[in-house]
Amino acid sequence: MIDPQLLRKTPQVVAERLATRGLKLDLQLLASIEADRKQWQTQTESLQAERNRVSKSIGKAKANGESVDDLLASVAGLGDQLDQANQQLQQVQQRWDEFTLALPNLPDASVPPGSDETDNQLVREWGSPRELDFEPLDHVDLGAGLTGLDFETAAGIAGSRFVVMTGQVARLHRALAQFMLDLHTLDHEYEEIYTPYLVNAKSLQGTGQLPKFEEDLFAVSDDYYLIPTAEVPVTNWAAGQILAADQLPKRFVAHTPCFRREAGSYGKDTRGMIRQHQFDKVELVWLSHPNDSWDALERLTDHAEQVLQKLDLPYRVVNLCGGDLGFSAAKTYDLEVWLPSQKTYREISSCSNFLDFQARRMQARWRDPETGKPALLHTINGSGVAVGRALVAVLENYQQADGSVTIPAALQPYMGGVESIDRVSA
RNA sequence: GGAGAGGUGGCUGAGUGGUCGAAAGCACUGGUCUUGAAAACCAGCGACGGGCAACCGUCCCAGGGUUCGAAUCCCUGCCUCUCCGCCA
Numbered sequence: 001m002i003d004p005q006l007l008r009k010t011p012q013v014v015a016e017r018l019a020t021r022g023l024k025l026d027l028q029l030l031a032s033i034e035a036d037r038k039q040w041q042t043q044t045e046s047l048q049a050e051r052n053r054v055s056k057s058i059g060k061a062k063a064n065g066e067s068v069d070d071l072l073a074s075v076a077g078l079g080d081q082l083d084q085a086n087q088q089l090q091q092v093q094q095r096w097d098e099f100t101l102a103l104p105n106l107p108d109a110s111v112p113p114g115s116d117e118t119d120n121q122l123v124r125e126w127g128s129p130r131e132l133d134f135e136p137l138d139h140v141d142l143g144a145g146l147t148g149l150d151f152e153t154a155a156g157i158a159g160s161r162f163v164v165m166t167g168q169v170a171r172l173h174r175a176l177a178q179f180m181l182d183l184h185t186l187d188h189e190y191e192e193i194y195t196p197y198l199v200n201a202k203s204l205q206g207t208g209q210l211p212k213f214e215e216d217l218f219a220v221s222d223d224y225y226l227i228p229t230a231e232v233p234v235t236n237w238a239a240g241q242i243l244a245a246d247q248l249p250k251r252f253v254a255h256t257p258c259f260r261r262e263a264g265s266y267g268k269d270t271r272g273m274i275r276q277h278q279f280d281k282v283e284l285v286w287l288s289h290p291n292d293s294w295d296a297l298e299r300l301t302d303h304a305e306q307v308l309q310k311l312d313l314p315y316r317v318v319n320l321c322g323g324d325l326g327f328s329a330a331k332t333y334d335l336e337v338w339l340p341s342q343k344t345y346r347e348i349s350s351c352s353n354f355l356d357f358q359a360r361r362m363q364a365r366w367r368d369p370e371t372g373k374p375a376l377l378h379t380i381n382g383s384g385v386a387v388g389r390a391l392v393a394v395l396e397n398y399q400q401a402d403g404s405v406t407i408p409a410a411l412q413p414y415m416g417g418v419e420s421i422d423r424v425s426a
Numbered sequence: 427g428g429a430g431a432g433g434u435g436g437c438u439g440a441g442u443g444g445u446c447g448a449a450a451g452c453a454c455u456g457g458u459c460u461u462g463a464a465a466a467c468c469a470g471c472g473a474c475g476g477g478c479a480a481c482c483g484u485c486c487c488a489g490g491g492u493u494c495g496a497a498u499c500c501c502u503g504c505c506u507c508u509c510c511g512c513c514a
Binding site for chain 1: 436443444445454455471472473475476477482483484493494495
């Protein structure tokens with residue numbers, strides 16, 4: 001949520017910054033809601049003040065054994081007036097909430113202008129695509145040859161955009177997750193956390209998926225939603241909390257499945273496991289001191305990059321432009337890994353600083369020793385990295401001419417020393 | 427699933443329908459004392475919103491209700507704990 005003070009006092013500044021996203025703030029609507037709010041709040045509060053005054057004197061009069069008939073008469077119609085004013089106020093507040101909850105975060109000044117991914121800014125590249133002296137297969141054909149990836153069976157069990165993994169491929173998938181968890185907990189000093197995979201609407205509102213993006217989520221009965229990312233349960237760990245200063249920064253790593261409807265992406269990446277309804281992800285989350293969040297974003301991004309570097313997978317880092325920026329983010333670096341079959345870089349991690357945007361929605365605070373007062377903390381998160389896409393990247397980048405796949409050295413300890421997965425001759 | 431108890435400030439924990447935003451303790455902050463620290467003593471100390479300000483309002487799990495007035499009474503929901511049963 002954008003700071004309400006900023007919205008009220010400098011709406012045109014907010015409008016300018018939101019324009020970076022290609023979003024037009026309805027200043028007129030904002031002004032009219034705010035005018036109504038002021039009127040009804042003032043009226044409600046003065047009626048409440050009067051009621052409180054009279055009620056207190058009734059109490060005193062009764063204590064003194066005096067008659068209270070006159071006092072009672074003087075508040076006769078007050079209750080109804082108050083009810084009406086209060087109803088109006090609640091309506092206005094609801095309009096305000098709906099309006100502000102639907103506003104995305106303000107992009108940071110370092111976010112490049114632009115409308116879509118073609119305007120994203122290249123930050124750096126690491127490694128260079130391997131020169132293959134044969135025509136690379138994509139992971140679907142590779143996986144089929146290894147008899148480890150089976151989309152047809154998955155379609156029969158569940159539907160499209162699911163996969164069944166078996167044998168050494170399933171093990172490789174698990175090895176990737178284990179490797180990432182160990183890297184982040186042991187080398188990068190994250191605390192491992194296990195959370196619910198079903199969450200309530202409040203948590204989703206806290207991180208910003210609701211109320212605007214319900215169609216992206218799988219809702220199950222009883223008001224639960226499947227998590228679209230571990231960001232939701234992990235960040236909400238701090239919801240409603242007031243953390244002590246020495247608890248910051250709090251850094252969590254979680255390995256969870258993620259579930260997404262992928263509504264609106266019909267026809268996109270229909271082949272293979274790039275875009276699935278269910279996928280695993282290792283997620284990094286920081287809860288930080290407000291002064292440290294920009295540094296935290298750089299460090300978290302580096303931690304995600306370390307995964308790709310240790311796997312020796314070529315990638316690049318891009319700074320998302322305003323139009324490509326997610327709803328809650330103030331700034332996002334995407335890590336894009338090289339896929340030989342597509343001869344292009346594909347997103348494998350997204351690292352964002354949300355500043356106090358999520359913290360305000362979920363009331364995640366810390367106590368500032370300078371002031372002794374609670375203050376909003378900052379949240380930062382990123383994938384470290386998407387496990388399914390990492391599997392795709394390993395399969396494709398480590399494929400051999402005979403259809404086998406060598407195992408990256410970093411993963412071999414997690415594969416029982418296996419150095420290669422071989423094609424099963426048909 | 428059955429039976430019971432309870433949800434109050436950063437924490438523990440009192441609270442009679444009427445100066446209760448709420449006792450007390452802990453924690454925290456400032457001061458006295460001390461070479462310094464601790465202890466002791468004194469003082470201060472909830473959050474959120476509105477207003478230039480004086481000040482006003484809201485909040486004792488959440489939502490309704492009764493009342494001139496609700497932390498306190500009534501209803502509903504959520505959550506926690508204890509016991510029994512069942513269970514990966």
